[in-house]
Amino acid sequence: EVQLVESGGGLVQPGGSLRLSCAASGFTFSSVSMSWVRQAPGKGLEWVAAIKEGAGEKYYLDSVKGRFTVSRDNAKNSLYLQMDSLRAEDTAVYYCARFRTRVDDWGQGTLVIVSS
Amino acid sequence: QSALTQPASVSGSPGQSITISCPGTSSDVGASNYVSWYQQHPGKAPKLMIYDVSNRPSGVSNRFSGSKSGNTASLTISGLQAEDEADYYCASYTTTNTLLFGGGTKLTVL
Numbered sequence: 289e290v291q292l293v294e295s296g297g298g299l300v301q302p303g304g305s306l307r308l309s310c311a312a313s314g315f316t317f318s319s320v321s322m323s324w325v326r327q328a329p330g331k332g333l334e335w336v337a338a339i340k341e342g343a344g345e346k347y348y349l350d351s352v353k354g355r356f357t358v359s360r361d362n363a364k365n366s367l368y369l370q371m372d373s374l375r376a377e378d379t380a381v382y383y384c385a386r387f388r389t390r391v392d393d394w395g396q397g398t399l400v401i402v403s404s
Numbered sequence: 405q406s407a408l409t410q411p412a413s414v415s416g417s418p419g420q421s422i423t424i425s426c427p428g429t430s431s432d433v434g435a436s437n438y439v440s441w442y443q444q445h446p447g448k449a450p451k452l453m454i455y456d457v458s459n460r461p462s463g464v465s466n467r468f469s470g471s472k473s474g475n476t477a478s479l480t481i482s483g484l485q486a487e488d489e490a491d492y493y494c495a496s497y498t499t500t501n502t503l504l505f506g507g508g509t510k511l512t513v514l
Contacts, residue, residue: 323503325503325505332407332493332505332506332507332508333442333444333450333493333495333505333508334407334505335495335502335503335504335505338501338502338503345501347500347501347502349502383449383450387503389438389440389455389456389497390438390440390452390455390456390495390497390503391440391442391450391452391495391503392452392455392461393452394449394450394451395449396449397449
């Protein structure tokens with residue numbers, strides 16, 4: 289059974305940083321692309337970033353380019369999202385996702401609140 | 405890129421069929437064979453219901469079907485059931501290796 293467990297969310301001030309983690313199990317992590325998708329309170333889904341299996345290729349939503357960095361550690365079956373220069377509009381539940389040309393599996397999400 | 409436009413809400417009675425549209429452009433939906441649909445119940449993570457326009461993952465009811473014509477993708481749910489009441493999102497995989505979601509449609513089962 290595929291399991292994706294996010295952690296690292298919380299309250300942070302505007303301009304601050306946060307690092308999200310996702311522990312994956314139930315599939316061969318090193319063989320699949322992974323992604324982060326977010327959902328602001330009461331709003332729709334928004335794809336944020338993706339990273340290919342070998343970590344050589346990364347893709348980002350335009351509004352987070354230069355502020356967010358996606359990475360992975362295949363030895364630890366883990367996905368990360370380093371979020372810097374956070375803004376109020378980054379407030380959302382962040383989902384870890386097993387990703388191809390669609391999201392096959394989702395974690396339960398971790399809430400990030402950017403507020404002073 | 406702006407979110408794909410979906411109707412904010414649709415409704416139907418139990419047993420009826422409903423269709424949710426996902427109009428895009430020739431640069432996203434029209435150019436992609438990788439349109440997917442997701443169901444999300446309140447407070448829960450989304451669930452993949454349709455991928456590659458019309459394919460159902462294992463375990464998804466055959467009451468759910470997807471199609472595409474030109475720049476518009478559609479999700480049809482037949483034989484509506486109370487548990488189908490949820491938010492539904494379309495998504496299109498783009499030529500720049502990103503995923504563009506629709507704004508979401510709230511389905512109410514009357």
